[in-house]
Amino acid sequence: MSKKTLIVIGNGMVGHHFLEQLVTTPAAADFDIKVFGEEKLLAYDRVHLSEYFSGSTHADLAMETADWYAENDIDLHLGEQVTGIDRDKQTITTPTAYYSYDELVLATGSYPFVPPIKGNEHPHCLVYRTLEDLESIRASSEGAKTGVVVGGGLLGLEAANALKSLGLDAHVVEFAPRLMPVQLDTDGGELLKRKIEELGVQVHTEKATTEIIEGADARLRMNFSDETHLETDLIVFSAGIRPQDALARASDLAMGERGGIIINDQCTTSDPHIHAIGECALWSERIFGLVAPGYTMARTLASVLNGDQEAAFTGADMSTKLKLLGVDVGSIGDAHGQTEGARSIRFNDEQAGHYRRMVISEDGKKLLGAILVGDNSHYDTLLQYALNEIKLPQQPETLILPESQGGAPTLGPDALPETASICSCHNVSKGDICGVIDAGCSDLGSVKSETKASTGCGGCAALLKNVVDSELEKRGVEVSKDICEHFPYSRQDLFNIVKVNGIRTFRTLIRDHGKGHGCDICKPAVGSILATCWNEHILATDHVPLQDTNDTFMANMQKNGTYSIVPRIPGGEITPDKLIVLGEVAKEYNLYTKITGGQRVDLFGATLSELPEIWEKLIAAGFETGHAYGKSLRTVKSCVGNTWCRYGVQDSVGMAITLENRYKGLRAPHKVKMAVSGCTRECAEAQSKDFGVIATENGWNLYVCGNGGMRPRHGDLFATDLSDEELIRTIDRVVMFYVRTADRLQRTSVWMENLEGGLDYLKQVVLEDSLGICEELEQHMADLVGTYQCEWKTAVEDPEKRKRFREFVNAPSKKDPVQQWTTERDQRRPLLEGEPA
Amino acid sequence: MRARTNWEIVCTVDDLVPESGVAVWTEDGPVAVFYLPHRLPALFAVSHTDPFTGKNVLARGITGDLKGQPVVASPLYKQHFNLQTGQCLEDEAVAVKTYPVLLDGNNVRVEIPAANKESVAA
Ligand SMILES: Cc1cc2nc3c(=O)[nH]c(=O)nc-3n(C[C@H](O)[C@H](O)[C@H](O)COP(=O)(O)OP(=O)(O)OC[C@H]3O[C@@H](n4cnc5c(N)ncnc54)[C@H](O)[C@@H]3O)c2cc1C
Ligand code: HEM
Ligand code: SF4
Ligand code: SF4
Ligand code: FES
Numbered sequence: 001m002s003k004k005t006l007i008v009i010g011n012g013m014v015g016h017h018f019l020e021q022l023v024t025t026p027a028a029a030d031f032d033i034k035v036f037g038e039e040k041l042l043a044y045d046r047v048h049l050s051e052y053f054s055g056s057t058h059a060d061l062a063m064e065t066a067d068w069y070a071e072n073d074i075d076l077h078l079g080e081q082v083t084g085i086d087r088d089k090q091t092i093t094t095p096t097a098y099y100s101y102d103e104l105v106l107a108t109g110s111y112p113f114v115p116p117i118k119g120n121e122h123p124h125c126l127v128y129r130t131l132e133d134l135e136s137i138r139a140s141s142e143g144a145k146t147g148v149v150v151g152g153g154l155l156g157l158e159a160a161n162a163l164k165s166l167g168l169d170a171h172v173v174e175f176a177p178r179l180m181p182v183q184l185d186t187d188g189g190e191l192l193k194r195k196i197e198e199l200g201v202q203v204h205t206e207k208a209t210t211e212i213i214e215g216a217d218a219r220l221r222m223n224f225s226d227e228t229h230l231e232t233d234l235i236v237f238s239a240g241i242r243p244q245d246a247l248a249r250a251s252d253l254a255m256g257e258r259g260g261i262i263i264n265d266q267c268t269t270s271d272p273h274i275h276a277i278g279e280c281a282l283w284s285e286r287i288f289g290l291v292a293p294g295y296t297m298a299r300t301l302a303s304v305l306n307g308d309q310e311a312a313f314t315g316a317d318m319s320t321k322l323k324l325l326g327v328d329v330g331s332i333g334d335a336h337g338q339t340e341g342a343r344s345i346r347f348n349d350e351q352a353g354h355y356r357r358m359v360i361s362e363d364g365k366k367l368l369g370a371i372l373v374g375d376n377s378h379y380d381t382l383l384q385y386a387l388n389e390i391k392l393p394q395q396p397e398t399l400i401l402p403e404s405q406g407g408a409p410t411l412g413p414d415a416l417p418e419t420a421s422i423c424s425c426h427n428v429s430k431g432d433i434c435g436v437i438d439a440g441c442s443d444l445g446s447v448k449s450e451t452k453a454s455t456g457c458g459g460c461a462a463l464l465k466n467v468v469d470s471e472l473e474k475r476g477v478e479v480s481k482d483i484c485e486h487f488p489y490s491r492q493d494l495f496n497i498v499k500v501n502g503i504r505t506f507r508t509l510i511r512d513h514g515k516g517h518g519c520d521i522c523k524p525a526v527g528s529i530l531a532t533c534w535n536e537h538i539l540a541t542d543h544v545p546l547q548d549t550n551d552t553f554m555a556n557m558q559k560n561g562t563y564s565i566v567p568r569i570p571g572g573e574i575t576p577d578k579l580i581v582l583g584e585v586a587k588e589y590n591l592y593t594k595i596t597g598g599q600r601v602d603l604f605g606a607t608l609s610e611l612p613e614i615w616e617k618l619i620a621a622g623f624e625t626g627h628a629y630g631k632s633l634r635t636v637k638s639c640v641g642n643t644w645c646r647y648g649v650q651d652s653v654g655m656a657i658t659l660e661n662r663y664k665g666l667r668a669p670h671k672v673k674m675a676v677s678g679c680t681r682e683c684a685e686a687q688s689k690d691f692g693v694i695a696t697e698n699g700w701n702l703y704v705c706g707n708g709g710m711r712p713r714h715g716d717l718f719a720t721d722l723s724d725e726e727l728i729r730t731i732d733r734v735v736m737f738y739v740r741t742a743d744r745l746q747r748t749s750v751w752m753e754n755l756e757g758g759l760d761y762l763k764q765v766v767l768e769d770s771l772g773i774c775e776e777l778e779q780h781m782a783d784l785v786g787t788y789q790c791e792w793k794t795a796v797e798d799p800e801k802r803k804r805f806r807e808f809v810n811a812p813s814k815k816d817p818v819q820q821w822t823t824e825r826d827q828r829r830p831l832l833e834g835e836p837a
Numbered sequence: 838m839r840a841r842t843n844w845e846i847v848c849t850v851d852d853l854v855p856e857s858g859v860a861v862w863t864e865d866g867p868v869a870v871f872y873l874p875h876r877l878p879a880l881f882a883v884s885h886t887d888p889f890t891g892k893n894v895l896a897r898g899i900t901g902d903l904k905g906q907p908v909v910a911s912p913l914y915k916q917h918f919n920l921q922t923g924q925c926l927e928d929e930a931v932a933v934k935t936y937p938v939l940l941d942g943n944n945v946r947v948e949i950p951a952a953n954k955e956s957v958a959a
Contacts, residue, residue: 519899545854549912560892808862809848816893
C-alpha cells in the first residue's frame with residue numbers, strides 16, 4: 001500500500017507539538033508528512049518570545065532543530081505560505097507549487113488584532129507576535145524615547161515590559177476601565193495598575209484612540225475620544241488576537257460567527273479530511289489563546305489519526321500564572337464568579353500590595369476560581385483545589401490569609417490525588433510522575449526529560465519539584481547532596497554543623513563529621529564557611545591549607561604563574577592622588593595595567609615575592625584589598641548619580657560606597673556582585689547583578705538574584721521605595737540567608753531558582769520574617785562587619801605570614817625561569833606558547 | 838667520582854607549611870615539598886612544574902586525598918596528581934616527577950638523581 005500524504009499548515013508551537021506526538025505513534029509510518037510555515041524560522045517558543053530582548057536567539061527558542069525534521073522524514077517548507085485549499089481535488093497551493101493531501105491539518109495560529117484607527121498604517125505602528133515583529137520593534141526603538149502599547153491585557157503588559165527594557169518610557173493605553181479585564185476584577189486590576197505605575201510604566205485606562213497623526217515633539221501623536229492626547233515615537237498594538245482562518249474561510253469550511261475554524265471533539269472541521277488545532281480552532285464557541293489547550297488538541301488529533309475512537313478534546317483549563325513587569329498575577333477558573341450561586345472571599349492588603357479573591361460554589365465545598373495580584377505563592381494550592389475539586393476546608397478563607405493570620409499551610413504534594421494535573425502544558429499528572437519514577441527515574445532531571453513536565457511555560461516547576469522530591473523520598477531514594485567523598489553532607493548541612501557545634505577548624509570538622517583528609521572541593525568550601533562563621537584571617541595557620549591558591553596568596557593566579565593585584569576602589573570613585581600611586585607602583589614593578597568591568601584597576605604580572613612589597617606600598621597610600629580572588633563581594637558598580645547627572649534622583653555613588661564598605665570581605669558560596677543606579681535609566685546595569693539597586697524619587701528599588709555571564713538573568717524586583725536603612729537591612733538579610741543556605745559555588749540566581757517556593761518564599765523569609773530568623777541574620781551580619789580586617793594589611797605586617805610569599809624558600813633571589821615576557825602596546829605581557837621572545 | 842646520589846638540603850622544618858606545599862630550587866630545577874602531618878610518611882616531594890602548562894605552580898595547589906591516595910590539585914586547571922607516584926588522576930598518560938624526601942634533624946633533604954647532578958655540574 002502506498003503511503004498517504006499528511007500536510008500541516010503552520011509551523012508554530014502547536015503544529016510542531018502535533019508532529020512531535022505523531023512521529024512516536026504507529027500512524028507515522030502510514031504518512032508522508034509535509035509542513036508549510038509562513039515564517040522563515042523553524043517553530044519556536046512563542047511563550048518566551050520576550051526573552052529575545054534579553055539575549056535569547058532563535059536557536060535558544062527553537063522547539064527543535066532542522067535535523068530533527070530530517071531524521072523523522074518530515075518534508076519542511078519554511079517561508080512558504082499556503083495561499084489556497086481545493087477541497088474537491090484535495091490539494092493546497094503555495095506561490096510556487098501545488099501539493100495533494102489525504103489529510104490536512106490547519107495549525108495557523110492567530111494574528112494580532114489592530115483596531116481600525118485612522119493612521120494605524122504608520123511605519124512606527126507595530127505588533128508583538130513573531131521574532132520578526134520584535135526585530136521591527138527593536139529597529140523602531142533606535143532614536144526613540146517613548147513607546148505606547150495599545151491594549152492592557154496579558155500580552156500588552158508583556159510588550160510594555162519589552163519597551164521598557166529597550167530603554168523607552170513605556171505607556172499602556174487600555175480601552176476598558178481596568179488592566180487585564182478578562183482575568184481580573186476591579187480591585188485586582190486597580191492594584192496591578194498601581195504596581196505597574198510604580199515601576200515606571202504609565203497606565204491610561206478608559207481611553208479610546210480616535211486617530212494617529214504626526215507628532216510635534218515625537219514621531220506620532222495619538223488623539224483620544226475624550227479630547228486628550230499622547231505623543232510617542234512608536235506604538236505596539238496588542239488589542240487581542242484573531243484566529244488566522246483566512247484559508248478555511250476561502251474554502252468554505254464551517255466558521256464561527258466571529259471567526260475561528262469550527263472543530264468537533266476530535267479536532268476535525270466540517271470537512272472530514274481537514275483538521276484544525278491551536279489558536280485558529282474554535283471549539284464549543286471558544287478560542288483558546290494559550291499554549292496548553294493547543295497542545296491538548298495536538299495530542300488528541302494524533303490519537304484520532306491513530307484510529308483511537310475514545311480520543312476527544314473536552315475543553316481546557318485557562319488558568320494563568322504570570323509575572324508581568326515583575327508583578328505576580330494569577331487567574332484561575334471562574335475568576336469573575338459567573339457560576340450560579342457562586343460566592344466570593346476577598347483578602348486585600350493594600351499596604352503589602354497583595355490582593356486575593358476566591359470564588360467558591362454555593363455549597364461552599366468547591367473552589368471555582370481565584371484571582372491573585374502581587375503574590376502568587378497561593379497559586380499552586382488554589383489551582384489544585386479547583387482542578388481536582390478537592391473539598392475545601394471548613395473555613396476556606398484560611399487558604400488565602402497570610403499564615404500569621406491563621407492562614408493554612410500550602411497543600412503538600414501528598415494531599416494530591418493521582419489524577420491531579422501537575423503540568424498542564426504537557427498534560428502530566430501526578431500518576432504519570434509516579435509511573436516514570438517507578439520505571440527508574442531517580443531525579444528531577446530525568447523525570448523532566450521523560451515526561452516533558454515543566455518544559456513548556458515553566459509555571460509548574462516548583463510544584464513538580466515538590467512532587468518528585470516527595471515521591472522519591474517515599475521510595476527511600478536519597479537524593480545525594482554530598483559535597484564530596486569526604487563529607488556525607490551538603491554545604492548547607494556543613495554550615496549548620498559548624499555553626500551549631502562552634503567548630504573552628506577543618507581538622508575538627510573532618511575528624512568528627514567526615515572521613516579522610518579532604519580535597520580541593522571540600523577544603524575551600526569549609527574555608528569559606530569558617531570565614532563566614534568566625535571571620536578569622538584566612539592565612540591563620542589552620543586555614544591556609546584550605547584556601548584555593550588565589551585565596552592563599554590573596555591574588556589571582558594568571559596563566560604563567562604570576563599574579564594580578566586589584567585594590568578596592570569602592571563604587572569606582574578614586575582621587576587623583578590615589579590614581580597616581582597606582583600608576584607609580586605599576587611602573588615600578590612593570591605591571592600590565594587594565595581597567596576592569598568592575599570599575600577598578602587590575603595590575604597584572606606580579607611574582608609571588610613581589611606581592612607583599614607591592615601591597616605594602618598600596619596600603620601605605622590608603623588602599624585595601626579588593627577581594628578579586630575570593631568567593632566574596634567583588635565590586636559595587638555605580639553610575640555618577642544625582643551629584644552630577646542631570647537625571648539622577650539619588651546619590652548612587654554614595655550608596656555604592658556604603659554598600660561596598662559594608663559587605664567587603666564577606667565570604668560567600670560564590671562571588672557576589674552589586675550595583676547602584678541613580679535613576680531608572682539604569683546606567684550601572686544593576687539588574688544584571690546579584691543585588692541591584694535603582695534610585696526612585698522616594699528611595700531605592702532593590703532587585704535580587706540577577707546574573708551576567710553564560711546564563712544571564714535579570715534580577716527580580718524584591719522591594720520598592722526603600723529608605724537607606726531599609727535597603728541595607730533587606731540586603732543584609734538576603735545576603736546572610738544566601739550565605740547560610742546556598743550550595744557550594746551556587747550563584748544567587750541559581751540559589752533562588754532552587755529555593756522551594758522561589759522568590760515568593762524568599763520574600764516571606766526576608767520581608768515577613770516567616771522563619772523568625774531575621775534578627776539572627778542581621779546580628780550575624782553586624783558581627784561580620786564589626787570584625788572586618790583588610791587581609792593584606794594583616795598579612796604584610798606579620799613576618800610569619802609574609803614567609804608564604806617566597807617563590808623558592810631556599811633561594812630568595814631566584815627568578816622563575818619559565819616566566820618570559822614581551823611588549824605589546826607599550827606594556828609588558830607574558831610570552832605566549834611558542835611565540836619567539 | 839661523585840656519589841651516585843645526592844641528598845640535597847632544600848629547607849628546614851620551619852619553612853614547611855602543614856597540609857600544604859612550598860617550592861624549593863634544586864639542582865634538578867624547581868621542586869614542590871609537601872608536608873601532610875596527619876599521614877605517614879608526612880613528607881612528599883614532586884616536581885613543581887605543572888605538566889599541563891609547563892608553569893611552576895604545583896606547590897601552591899590544594900592537598901588532600903582521593904580514594905585513599907594523597908594528592909595535590911594543580912592550581913591552574915585543577916588536575917590531581919598522586920603525591921607518591923606522580924600519576925595524574927585525570928590523564929593516565931601524564932605524571933609528574935617524584936623525588937625521595939626525608940627529614941634529617943631540622944633539615945629537609947630531597948634526593949637528586951646523579952645524572953642530573955653531573956650534567957648540571959658539568
Ligand atoms: C508574547 C507572547 C507571550 C505569550 N505568553 C504565553 C504564556 O505565558 N502562556 C501561554 O499559554 N501562552 C502564551 N502565549 C500564547 C501562545 O504563544 C500561543 O497560544 C501559541 O503559540 C499558539 O500556537 P499555534 O501553533 O496555535 O500558533 P502559532 O504559534 O502562532 O503558529 C502558527 C504558525 O502558522 C503560520 N501560518 C499561518 N498561516 C499560514 C499559512 N497560510 N501558510 C503557512 N503558515 C501559516 C504562522 O506564520 C505561524 O508561524 C503568548 C504569545 C505571545 C505572542
Ligand atoms: C566561571 C566564570 C568566570 C570566571 C572563571 C571568571 C574569572 C575571572 C577572573 C579570574 C577575574 C580576575 C581577573 C584578575 O584580576 O586576575 C575576573 C574578573 C572579572 N570578571 Fe570574571 N569570571 C567569570 C565570570 C564572569 C562573569 C559572568 C562576569 C560578568 C558578567 C565577569 C566579570 C568580571 C569582571 C567585571 C571582572 C573584574 C572584576 C574586578 O574589578 O575585580 N566574570 N573574572
Ligand atoms: S542611572 Fe540615571 S542618575 Fe545614573 S548616570 Fe544614568 S541617567 Fe544619570
Ligand atoms: S571572559 Fe574568559 S578570558 Fe575573559 S576574564 Fe573572564 S574567564 Fe578570562
Ligand atoms: S504547566 Fe507549563 S510547563 Fe508545566
